[in-house]
Amino acid sequence: MSATELRSVLVVGTGLIGASVGLALRARGVEVYLRDVDAAVLAEAAERGAGLPGGAHGPVDLAVVAVPPQRVADVVRSLLDDDRVRAVTDVASVKTPIAAAVAPHPRASVYVGGHPMAGREVSGPAGARADLFRGRSWVLCPGENTPSDGEPVELVTQLALLVGATPIRMGAADHDAAVALVSHAPHLVSALVAGRLRDAPAPEVRLAGGGVADITRVAASDPALWREILAANATAVTGVLSALRDDLDVAIGALRGGDLDGVERLLRDGVTGRGRLPGKHGSPHAEYAGVPVVLADRPGQLGRLFADVGAAGINVEDVRIEHVPGEPVGLVELSVRPGTEEHVIAALRDRGWTVHG
Amino acid sequence: MSATELRSVLVVGTGLIGASVGLALRARGVEVYLRDVDAAVLAEAAERGAGLPGGAHGPVDLAVVAVPPQRVADVVRSLLDDDRVRAVTDVASVKTPIAAAVAPHPRASVYVGGHPMAGREVSGPAGARADLFRGRSWVLCPGENTPSDGEPVELVTQLALLVGATPIRMGAADHDAAVALVSHAPHLVSALVAGRLRDAPAPEVRLAGGGVADITRVAASDPALWREILAANATAVTGVLSALRDDLDVAIGALRGGDLDGVERLLRDGVTGRGRLPGKHGSPHAEYAGVPVVLADRPGQLGRLFADVGAAGINVEDVRIEHVPGEPVGLVELSVRPGTEEHVIAALRDRGWTVHG
Numbered sequence: 001m002s003a004t005e006l007r008s009v010l011v012v013g014t015g016l017i018g019a020s021v022g023l024a025l026r027a028r029g030v031e032v033y034l035r036d037v038d039a040a041v042l043a044e045a046a047e048r049g050a051g052l053p054g055g056a057h058g059p060v061d062l063a064v065v066a067v068p069p070q071r072v073a074d075v076v077r078s079l080l081d082d083d084r085v086r087a088v089t090d091v092a093s094v095k096t097p098i099a100a101a102v103a104p105h106p107r108a109s110v111y112v113g114g115h116p117m118a119g120r121e122v123s124g125p126a127g128a129r130a131d132l133f134r135g136r137s138w139v140l141c142p143g144e145n146t147p148s149d150g151e152p153v154e155l156v157t158q159l160a161l162l163v164g165a166t167p168i169r170m171g172a173a174d175h176d177a178a179v180a181l182v183s184h185a186p187h188l189v190s191a192l193v194a195g196r197l198r199d200a201p202a203p204e205v206r207l208a209g210g211g212v213a214d215i216t217r218v219a220a221s222d223p224a225l226w227r228e229i230l231a232a233n234a235t236a237v238t239g240v241l242s243a244l245r246d247d248l249d250v251a252i253g254a255l256r257g258g259d260l261d262g263v264e265r266l267l268r269d270g271v272t273g274r275g276r277l278p279g280k281h282g283s284p285h286a287e288y289a290g291v292p293v294v295l296a297d298r299p300g301q302l303g304r305l306f307a308d309v310g311a312a313g314i315n316v317e318d319v320r321i322e323h324v325p326g327e328p329v330g331l332v333e334l335s336v337r338p339g340t341e342e343h344v345i346a347a348l349r350d351r352g353w354t355v356h357g
Numbered sequence: 358m359s360a361t362e363l364r365s366v367l368v369v370g371t372g373l374i375g376a377s378v379g380l381a382l383r384a385r386g387v388e389v390y391l392r393d394v395d396a397a398v399l400a401e402a403a404e405r406g407a408g409l410p411g412g413a414h415g416p417v418d419l420a421v422v423a424v425p426p427q428r429v430a431d432v433v434r435s436l437l438d439d440d441r442v443r444a445v446t447d448v449a450s451v452k453t454p455i456a457a458a459v460a461p462h463p464r465a466s467v468y469v470g471g472h473p474m475a476g477r478e479v480s481g482p483a484g485a486r487a488d489l490f491r492g493r494s495w496v497l498c499p500g501e502n503t504p505s506d507g508e509p510v511e512l513v514t515q516l517a518l519l520v521g522a523t524p525i526r527m528g529a530a531d532h533d534a535a536v537a538l539v540s541h542a543p544h545l546v547s548a549l550v551a552g553r554l555r556d557a558p559a560p561e562v563r564l565a566g567g568g569v570a571d572i573t574r575v576a577a578s579d580p581a582l583w584r585e586i587l588a589a590n591a592t593a594v595t596g597v598l599s600a601l602r603d604d605l606d607v608a609i610g611a612l613r614g615g616d617l618d619g620v621e622r623l624l625r626d627g628v629t630g631r632g633r634l635p636g637k638h639g640s641p642h643a644e645y646a647g648v649p650v651v652l653a654d655r656p657g658q659l660g661r662l663f664a665d666v667g668a669a670g671i672n673v674e675d676v677r678i679e680h681v682p683g684e685p686v687g688l689v690e691l692s693v694r695p696g697t698e699e700h701v702i703a704a705l706r707d708r709g710w711t712v713h714g
Contacts, residue, residue, distance in 0.1 A: 117566060129713060134651060135688065137564065170560055178561035186550050186569045191627030192604045193543050196597060198630040203527055204535035205633050207494065209474060211575040212543045212634065218568040219631040223624035227617045234612045240553060241609050247549045248602045255591045255598075260584045267580035270548030273555040274576040276562050277569065294491060302673045303666055310664020317659070319676055331492065356486060 004151050006030060006158040010056045010063040010085065012075055014045035017091050017116065018066030019128035022050030024163035027130050033060065045125035058084065062155045064114075065090035069232055073101035080107040087152035089114040089159065093179065094232035095141045095172035103143060112156045113141035113172055115179075116165060134164035141172040180236035184229060187218050188237070189244065191226075194219035210320075289341040291334045294354035305332060305353065312347040315340075331356075361508050363387060363515040367413045367420040367442065369432055371402035374448050374473065375423030376485030379407030381520035384487050390417065402482035415441065419512045421471075422447035426589055430458035437464040444509035446471040446516065450536065451589035452498045452529035460500060469513045470498035470529055472536075473522060491521035498529040537593035541586060544575050545594070546601065548583075551576035567677075646698040648691045651711040662689060662710065669704040672697075688713075 008031040011018045015036075022032045022045065032051030036042035046053040063079045065072055065088065072092045079088045080102070087110045092098055095113045102111050118136040138160035142153050148169070160167035170178070194216035197205055230237055247266065254262030295301050309316060318335035336344050345355045365388040368375045372393075379389045379402065389408030393399035403410040420436045422429055422445065429449045436445045437459070444467045449455060452470045459468050475493040495517035499510050505526070517524040527535070551573035554562055587594055604623065611619030652658050666673060675692035693701050702712045 117564065131651070131711060131713060134711070139564070168560070168563065174558070174561065175564075178557075178564045181553060181557055181561055182565040182569050185553075186572045188608055188623070189546060189550055189605075190568075190572050191624050192601055192608065193546055194628070194630035195604065195623060195626035196538060196542075196600060196630060197633050198626050200535075200538055200630075200633070201531070202633075203525070204531065204538055206525065206635055207474065207496070207532075207535045208539040208634050211547075212539050214571045214574045215543045215547050216627070216631045216634065217571045219624075219627035221624075221628075223621045223628060226624050227621040230612060230620055231615065231617050234615070238609050238612050241605060241612075243553060244549055245602060245605045245609065247552065248546075248598060248605065251545055251549065252595050252598050252602065255587060255595050258588065258591075260588050263587055264580045264584040266545070266552060267548050267576075267578075267583050269552035269555050270573070270576035271551070271578075271580060273551035273553060273557075274573045276554050276557070276559075277565050277573065278563055294488070302676070303671055305667075306663030306673065307667020310660050310662075310667060313660065315660055316663065319659070354488060354491070356488060 004154045004158075006061050006155050006162065008056070008060040008062075009033070009051075009159070010035065010060045010079075011051060012036070012063060012065050012079070013067035014042055014050060014125050015066060016124060016127050017118075017132075018064065019045040019048060019050040019125035020130065020132040021064055021066065021091075021159075021163060023048065023128055023130040024133060025159070026051060028162045030162065031060075041125060045128070048125055048128060050125065050128060056084075059086065060084065061086050062159060063088045064159070069094070069228060073098045076102050076111060077105055080105045080111060083107070086110065087112065087155045089140075089152075089156045091116055092232075093229055095139075095175045097232065099141065099143055099172040103145070108143055109145045109147070109150075110152045111143055112146055112152045113143070113175075114156055114159075115139040115141070115175065116160075116163075118165075131164065133160075136165045137168050138163075138165035139175050140167055140169045141175050142169070143172075176233050176236045177239075180233055180240050184233050184237045185240035185244065187221070187226060188230060188241065190216055191219045289336055289338045291336055291341050291344050291348070292356040293332045293334060293348060294356070295332050302332070308348065308351045308353070309334070312344075312351070314344050314347060361511045361515075363418050363512050363519065365413070365417040365419075366390070366408075366516070367392065367417045367436075368408060369393070369420060369422050369436065370424035371399055371407060371482055372423060373481060373484050374475075374489075375421065376402040376405060376407040376482035377487065377489040378421055378423065378448075378516075378520060380405065380485055380487040381490060382516070383408060385519045387519065388417075398482060402485065405482055405485060407482065407485060413441075416443065417441065418443050419516060420445045421516070426451070426585060430455045433459050433468060434462055437462045437468060440464070443467065444469065444512045446497075446509075446513045448473055449589075450586055452496075452532045454589065456498065456500055456529040460502070465500055466502045466504070466507075467509045468500055469503055469509045470500070470532075471513055471517075472496040472498070472532065473517075473520075475522075488521065490517075493522045494525050495520075495522035496532050497524055497526045498532050499526070500529075533590050533593045534596075537590050537597050541590050541594045542597035542601065544578070544583060545587060545598065547573050548576045646693055646695045648693055648698050648701050648705070649713040650689045650691060650705060651713070652689050659689070665705065665708045665710070666691070669701075669708070671701050671704060 010033045011022050012035045014034050033056040034051040035055040042053050063085045065075045069092045072090050089112050116138045157167045320333045348355050367390045368379050369392045371391050390413040391408040391410050392412040420442045422432045426449045429447050446469050473495045514524045677690045705712050
């Protein structure tokens with residue numbers, strides 16, 4: 001443990017994220033004080049055990065600002081006004097606007113922007129849980145005047161580690177560019193692809209398979225939440241979208257002009273880009289062997305498959321289920337280590353499963 | 358069984374699909390004759406049991422053309438020249454160009470275009486299997502002059518049913534528009550989103566999560582195959598892509614202009630479109646309750662979870678695994694019937710699992 005130890009935290013805004021931070025820190029023995037403008041939300045968070053309501057009456061090591069995005073900068077600045085607060089962080093998903101608003105403050109050097117890569121489909125302290133951040137990344141964005149090895153960065157790093165997350169340090173602009181590229185712009189594109197299905201004839205939609213189901217999965221997310229995220233990061237997101245629009249023009253031109261090599265170049269870039277995504281251990285996706293198992297849609301089939309896989313001692317690396325349109329049958333693709341697939345196929349066939357391969 | 362019975366089939370082109378058709382039909386007692394310009398491929402298909410090599414010497418009920426896409430129309434026409442062949446179908450994934458090329462033939466009325474929605478990542482007769490089409494859709498595209506209740510349609514319908522597929526009848530143009538919308542254009546968009554990651558800084562890519570992994574999954578497919586598919590259906594695909602480009606322009610304009618309601622409208626269209634995708638039983642996606650389980654990346658963890666789920670009698674409806682960048686930990690999301698999630702959570706916690714909820 002470093003000389004700088006995180007012992008006391010003030011959580012401002014006790015919704016899902018704030019209350020979860022409180023629960024996780026208290027489980028690790030940190031003193032947690034809670035503040036919220038909504039007395040009912042505050043009471044509920046306190047009742048769930050996230051911390052002591054009413055704010056801190058003495059000095060605290062760190063204030064964590066978990067209020068709605070549009071209010072974050074104001075709350076951060078007012079906390080910096082109070083020198084009993086040693087350091088301040090927040091959890092908003094877009095960092096540059098807040099960094100810019102905080103920079104002129106005389107105590108800006110004790111502010112470190114934060115972004116835990118975690119969330120739930122519910123909101124409010126009722127959905128809070130101590131393990132929300134476990135195994136997730138927690139991005140730290142120290143400001144230009146914040147020493148990279150100083151106490152504020154150390155305190156926020158401890159916050160991330162104590163709640164079970166992996167701290168990742170980067171500049172605010174880099175962070176916003178990154179989430180625009182790997183999350184916000186792809187999200188909007190997924191919504192647009194899904195939107196094209198809205199008015200399509202039913203027999204056409206019926207031919208949809210696993211590919212488009214994957215591509216449009218995130219399009220089912222809450223539009224009211226995502227309009228705010230996209231708007232807060234509009235500059236970076238429109239940058240990525242404009243580049244994609246240009247790529248789309250190139251693709252349309254190549255297809256219209258019969259330039260198959262041009263089409264193939266775009267597809268090859270896609271293979272390369274896809275290969276850069278983090279897989280297990282943060283390395284590029286390992287190549288596993290796929291074992292497709294036919295699943296009748298009777299109750300308990302997947303459970304029975306799970307049991308047989310477990311009983312056979314098969315180490316499954318990944319699993320995907322594909323439903324067949326209009327058919328009470330599914331395909332389950334089990335990913336196993338290359339070289340073990342023959343054993344897996346034999347073991348499952350022995351147990352009565354139809355296995356492709 | 359109908360009066361028109363499928364008893365004998367000539368398979369022309371004995372690669373993956375042709376040989377699989379042969380294997381599946383012979384398993385159902387149909388006489389199968391094989392033909393291929395490549396003697397080695399023909400011999401291998403025959404050796405695997407897909408049928409008798411050397412073609413048919415007498416009349417056959419149906420010829421199935423499974424040659425490479427650019428040769429299909431010529432082969433179909435030459436088979437129509439032979440009136441010992443009662444009906445002709447093919448398996449190419451784009452139907453209008455073939456329909457147009459075949460239409461002027463005097464026996465065009467006995468041609469019925471076909472498209473089994475099945476494939477594998479391998480090619481050639483070595484990868485063939487009798488159950489390749491089981492649980493899959495098989496689209497039938499009768500020509501304009503082909504009676505919808507006549508013998509040719511009946512024979513191809515029997516072909517689909519005998520190999521375990523679900524026959525779906527639609528016009529060639531409708532088919533091509535459908536696959537452009539639900540497969541070809543989304544595939545290219547997925548590749549473009551993935552292509553944007555190609556030259557991104559490593560720390561940015563490291564923030565990628567499950568959303569973009571889903572969106573770009575199909576981008577890993579073979580570019581040499583997909584350039585041919587996209588080119589064959591270029592008109593329909595560019596139609597969808599142009600519409601998407603226009604949607605992208607609307608999105609960029611709305612974001613730049615701060616028109617959050619406009620952004621939200623696009624997102625809501627995405628939710629609606631996504632909701633139209635077929636789920637189990639061909640109905641829209643049922644809403645299940647998600648139970649997220651934390652998985653340490655030790656050998657056998659997923660197998661142990663499978664065993665525990667099976668032993669607890671939990672009926673899992675769907676399952677997804679999310680790997681955390683840079684962390685030897687994963688999250689498994691089990692989908693269960695709403696109302697049963699409390700039982701599932703308790704059962705898994707009893708067995709020592711960390712379950713969010």
